[in-house]
Amino acid sequence: MNFLSIFDVIGPNMIGPSSSHTAGAVAIALSARKMYGRPIEKVTFTLYGSFARTYRGHGTDKALLGGTLGFHTDDERIRDAFEIADRMGVEYHFIPDEKTITNHPNTADIFFEDREGHTLFVRGESIGGGKMRIVRINHIDVEFTGEYSTLIVQQIDKPGVVAHITQCLSLHNINIAFMRLFREEKGTTAFTVVESDEPIPRDILQYIRINPNVSDLMLIEM
Amino acid sequence: MDFYTGQNLLNLCEETQMPISAVMKQRELTMGTLTEEEIDKKLETVLEIMETSSHAPIKKPGKSMGGLIGGEAKKLREHSQTPQSVAGSVLSKAMAYSMAVLEVNASMGLIVAAPTAGSSGVLPGILMALKEERGISDRDLYKGLLNASAVGYLLMRNASVSGAEAGCQAEVGAASAMAASAITEIMGGTPGQCLSAAAHALSNLLGLVCDPIAGLVESPCQTRNAIGVANALTSAELALAGISHPIPFDEMADTMYHVGKSLPFELRETAVGGCAGTPTGCALGCSICKHE
Numbered sequence: 084m085n086f087l088s089i090f091d092v093i094g095p096n097m098i099g100p101s102s103s104h105t106a107g108a109v110a111i112a113l114s115a116r117k118m119y120g121r122p123i124e125k126v127t128f129t130l131y132g133s134f135a136r137t138y139r140g141h142g143t144d145k146a147l148l149g150g151t152l153g154f155h156t157d158d159e160r161i162r163d164a165f166e167i168a169d170r171m172g173v174e175y176h177f178i179p180d181e182k183t184i185t186n187h188p189n190t191a192d193i194f195f196e197d198r199e200g201h202t203l204f205v206r207g208e209s210i211g212g213g214k215m216r217i218v219r220i221n222h223i224d225v226e227f228t229g230e231y232s233t234l235i236v237q238q239i240d241k242p243g244v245v246a247h248i249t250q251c252l253s254l255h256n257i258n259i260a261f262m263r264l265f266r267e268e269k270g271t272t273a274f275t276v277v278e279s280d281e282p283i284p285r286d287i288l289q290y291i292r293i294n295p296n297v298s299d300l301m302l303i304e305m
Numbered sequence: 306m307d308f309y310t311g312q313n314l315l316n317l318c319e320e321t322q323m324p325i326s327a328v329m330k331q332r333e334l335t336m337g338t339l340t341e342e343e344i345d346k347k348l349e350t351v352l353e354i355m356e357t358s359s360h361a362p363i364k365k366p367g368k369s370m371g372g373l374i375g376g377e378a379k380k381l382r383e384h385s386q387t388p389q390s391v392a393g394s395v396l397s398k399a400m401a402y403s404m405a406v407l408e409v410n411a412s413m414g415l416i417v418a419a420p421t422a423g424s425s426g427v428l429p430g431i432l433m434a435l436k437e438e439r440g441i442s443d444r445d446l447y448k449g450l451l452n453a454s455a456v457g458y459l460l461m462r463n464a465s466v467s468g469a470e471a472g473c474q475a476e477v478g479a480a481s482a483m484a485a486s487a488i489t490e491i492m493g494g495t496p497g498q499c500l501s502a503a504a505h506a507l508s509n510l511l512g513l514v515c516d517p518i519a520g521l522v523e524s525p526c527q528t529r530n531a532i533g534v535a536n537a538l539t540s541a542e543l544a545l546a547g548i549s550h551p552i553p554f555d556e557m558a559d560t561m562y563h564v565g566k567s568l569p570f571e572l573r574e575t576a577v578g579g580c581a582g583t584p585t586g587c588a589l590g591c592s593i594c595k596h597e
Contacts, residue, residue, distance in 0.1 A: 086336055086337060087461055087462060088337050088339070089329065089330075089333050089347075089348075089451065089454040090351075091458075091461070092419070092420050092457035092458050092483075093351055093418075093419050093420070093428075093450055093453065093457070094351070094417060094418060094419075095417075096351065096354055096415065096416075096417050097415070097416065097417075097422065098413055099410030099411060099413055099415075099416050099422050099425075099522065100369075100370065100410045100411045100413065100521065100522040100523070101422055101423075102421060102422045105422075106418075106422075133520070137519075137520045137521065139370070140370050140519060140520070140593060141370070141521065141522075142370055142413045145413065159414070159415055161413060162413040162414075211467060211469075212418075212421070212467075213418070
């Protein structure tokens, strides 16, 4: 069992009304924003299950949008996320989908796109108490919580890529807490997800990128 | 230094001759990642948010997102100044403050989950009322927060604080047990009396269902927080008077969990049964949806 801190009990400090429907939604969107790593031009949210049924009364829509604007779970600007996004010229859409059954009742998809054609699809689940996990990137099922510094490498599933990543991390003295490879099928696109208790420095990315089978890199800093 | 049960905690208090609050802080220092300065700073932030969220709606009430609540805390404060008020100064203030926090929560304001958002009013309601009506210092309120977090940690670890898993008895019940224990330490009770107060509080709300109208954290959640406050004060008063519960805290936590697990699905945050399932509750649920 993970260590339960004083502030896991008396906390989180959060914008209400619900840790699962509001704070967890902010956390999913904030991680997605960090993964996208570009200015937000257009974002579409699809809400499933309990999110789809009760999102307005729980402010899940404002929480998701606020997270993509970079607000944390205790940021009082979340309440005004629509107005702020409008002022920034961010286009946003919400699609409640009550029919599709997802693995978890509190699930949201976030799809970013911009004029240059950069897109990213992220699916997250709000698993209670403000905690969340990311379970899909583009077409690939993954699993991580965003509670650690997280490096996500999109790669072609060829021999040597994972060894290259661990070598780069070891040269920079990064202690790996968890590392997993996720892929659709052998030889196609795969994601390596590395989680570390220490910050992963951004300049490590240029070394990992050297490998020709690495196609994209995302870093979720704490 | 760590503990896994209430009995472990009491033994540690006995060995070290420290109150529950100090043991909980030592546990965080030895097992967690925070320094003492970081803990103190975070406790300060928590108390600030609790102070603001328990007072703001009394000056400036607002409607909740779902429209089921808003303005109740102000009404209670005003009522307490009239000859018709029956609750006494600590209880009436703590009730109003606890309901104020739920108003802030339901209108997308900043609160501290303690242990959850739905039960976030109980602990600040009590602490702020004690501060204002009994002149309790912030230093003692921090001890109250630490003490409450020890009880909350044990319930999270050995039972549940989730309404979806174990009903309102696990949310407001846990908050009430945490607050009861905190009051007991603040008022000079022993560690044993603290956990006895927590056991009283759990026992008094055993079986309480989670039945939010329209699935929103508004009603009956808000008034259940006021009940959580009254129950915490009652339980602390019992323990401080030397009336201990025949069932020890650990067994009470265990039975709270089992009672919660045996609640039917309709009564665990699904908005199908209880208040939510009454004809009026259903109608309110629908009218909220249509309104959207």
